[in-house]
Amino acid sequence: MATATQNEDHTRSAPVENLSKNEPLKVGSNYLKGTLIESLANASTGSISADEGQLLKFHGSYMQDDRDLRKNRRAHKLEPAYSFMIRVRVPGGVTTPEQWLAMDEISDTYANGTIKLTTRQAYQFHGVIKSNLKQTIEDINLSLLDTIAACGDVNRNVMCNPNPYQSKHHAAVLELSKQISDHLTPKTPAYHEIWLSDEAGEKFKVTQEPEPIIGDSGDEVEPIYGKTYLPRKFKIVVAVPPSNDVDIYAHDLGFIAIIEDDKLVGYNVTVGGGMGSTHGNTDTFPRLAEVLGFCTPEQAVAVAEAVVSVQRDFGDRKVRAHARLKYTIEDRGLDWFRDQVEQRLGYKLGEEREFAFEDNGDRYGWVEDEDGNWHHTLFVQGGRVLDKGDFRLRTALREIAKVHTGDFRLTANQNLQIARVTPEKKSEIEALLKEYQIDATFERTALRLNSMACVALPTCGLALAEAERYLPDLISQIDDVVEEAGLAEDAITIRMTGCPNGCARPFLAEIGFVGRGPGRYNLYLGGGFSGNRLNKLYRQDIKDSEIVDTLRPIILDYAQNRNEGERFGDFVIRKDYITATVQGSDFHANLRPDVVAK
Known part of the structure; x- marks a missing residue:
């Protein structure tokens, strides 16, 4: 097995001036501590420096500002209306009702009154100001969740299939997700020192065991990552066929459960x-994962x-745009x-063992498992849990959490499953779902139920266009065409992101939108x-005003001329609307003649 020392030697072999600026920053950070403690204590500004912002990501937070307010x-x-996004790791996406109530x-106490359910089975809070950042992270840890490695150049939240219809195997894949997450969690004491009081530190067990390795120089060493962490x-x-809801092919590493x-x-x-x-x-592109081989549990x-x-x-430590495993x-x-592994x-x-996937969506409504318990999957538009007018999703889920024992x-x-509901x-x-009217999946088209959007504006600093705030309205417009075509019950995956980083995995969608600029995709x-x-x-x-007219003839053609069962x-x-993309290196090839670079 490779060691941390090998990692440090490998990184040092390249001249510092040839490395991306993040590499020496990590080396000099004293295992991600940097000057974050001093910066958090500085009340003269609501911001932190760019270097501190890079280190903060490893602790599970990004600095943002409200772009709606910038001009004013x-x-x-x-100074900009700075605040912080905090991401909470939830290995396998499973939390208790008590943890839901804590989130x-x-x-309400520290964020903007909403909970964001992310595309990687994590909680996300927006609008936390700097003076509340430490207390918020500590309170998250007191709920027995944490934020370390939710962002940054490390392994992030490990996902697995919620699996309501093969419950006996869900326990095994959830346990694997937790084991991998614990094993690959950074062991730096910096997280504990910066964010946690003694009470929270006692509950935060991941960085306490095993003890950090002591290197030859007397420094504490990350046993897997070393001083430079990952590129x-x-x-x-972890996926369980026939469901590919975790989008196995979109990730650096995946485990497909083989059930025989x-x-x-x-x-x-x-x-x-x-x-x-x-x-x-064109040197950058999305890429599909490939099967490396088979392993035992x-x-x-x-x-x-x-x-x-x-x-x-x-991995490439010189060019960050080329640093992901897909390019290696x-x-x-x-x-x-494979030989290296x-x-x-x-x-x-x-x-490789035989397997087959059928879809990458969720199965809504009630499903009974073999133990006689029930699982109910709710549609959550854009993953945003909030109360807005008569729509009181957050209140409903709070009341359900108070009585739920699963x-x-x-x-x-970005949806939510109320799982292991006893008879x-x-x-x-069911009565609470009806009272708050949050179970009306029959009132939504299959297109909407198979939609997903990233946060984008106003908080994401990378967003070029709207996504979460715009996609619901766009789907309402497309729904008119879908219903005209008689396709209201036919599932079509549709995804939108505000930039090409692909957080909502738009490049796997049957219809995908990626922001180019305000109102353009x-x-x-x-x-x-x-x-x-x-x-x-x-x-x-394409302008947002042109989208429906562009899609309409294609959707009508599909309704009239598709083969039986054809997606x-x-x-x-x-x-021949487009040619197939076989692999990522083919992503920019064989484009239609009328797709002209601008």
Whole structure:
């Protein structure tokens, strides 16, 4: 197995001036501590420095400002309306009712009164001001959740299928998600020192065991990451066929549960997926993960560390836009990567086992498991849990959490599952769903139920266009066409992001929108319904006012001329609206002649 010392030697082999600016910052941060303590104590500004902002990401937070207010505040010579987004890790997406109530209270006490359910099964808070940042993170830890490694150049929240219809296997994949998450959590004491009082520190066990390794120089050393951590962020998921709700092919590392004779025998291991790209830079592209091999359940954690360590040692630390695992594998090849992993494991991976995915969406409503318990999946538009006018989703879920004896499961599609509802509690929870009118999935088209959007404006500093605030209205307009075509009950995946970083995984959608500028988007078509194929650029820089008129003839054509059982993404390829994207390196190739670069 690779060691932290190997990592440090590898990083030092490149001259500092050739490394991206984040690399020496990490080395000099004293294992992510930097000057964050001093900066948090500075009450003269609501901001922190750019370098501190990079380190803060490793602790689970980003500094943001309200872009709706920028112009006005600039006119009055005020600094931007700075606040902080905090992301809460939830391995496997499972939390208790008590933890839900704690998140609900935090959203009111310190944030903007809403809870964001992310596309990676995490909670997210927005609008936390600097003076409340420490107390908010401590309160999160007191609920037995944490924020460390929710962002930054490390492994982030480990996802798994909520799996309401194969419950006996959910326990196993959830346990694997937690084991991998714990194993790959940074061991730096900086998180404890900066954010936690003695009471919270006693509850925060991840960084207490094992003890940090002491290096030859007497410094504390990260046993897996070393001083430089990873070249870029790293994402891991666990899927259970036939559901690909976690979008296994979009992630750096994935484990596909193989069930034979109703027994979980192991996992197909996938590597090299990733969504991010950069407008105008054809050297960047989304990429699908590939199957590396097969491992047993007992081998999975070791496989995860081996994959991470290879990326740690060979990922590009010079160009951050080229630093993800997908480019390491694209440049060096899957066979080379497999050989590196197997060298560190000391054994060979097995041959890929047979599996099949059917979709990458959620299954709404009630599902009974083999133990007689019930699971109810709710649609949450944009993942935003809030009260707005007569729509009181947050209040409803608070009341449900007070009586619920099972758990809550955050899905990879920004939705929420009220899980393990006992037969005795089912009628009580059904009554609350009806009282607050949050269970009306029959009033929503299948298009809306298969939609997803990133946060984008006004808080995300990378957003070029709207997403979460705009997509619901756009779907309402497209729904008119969908209903005219008789497709209201036909699922089509539709996703929107405000920039090409791909947080809502738009490049896997059958209809995908990626922000180019205010009111302008790239329109992509042809993703696979089960998340197994990338889409292709159909229109570049399309105005929001042109979207419905552009999609209308295609949707009507699909309704009239599709083959039996044919999905929308397959149809647009068969009818030559676009060509298929075989792999990420083909993403920018074979575009329609009328898709002109601007």
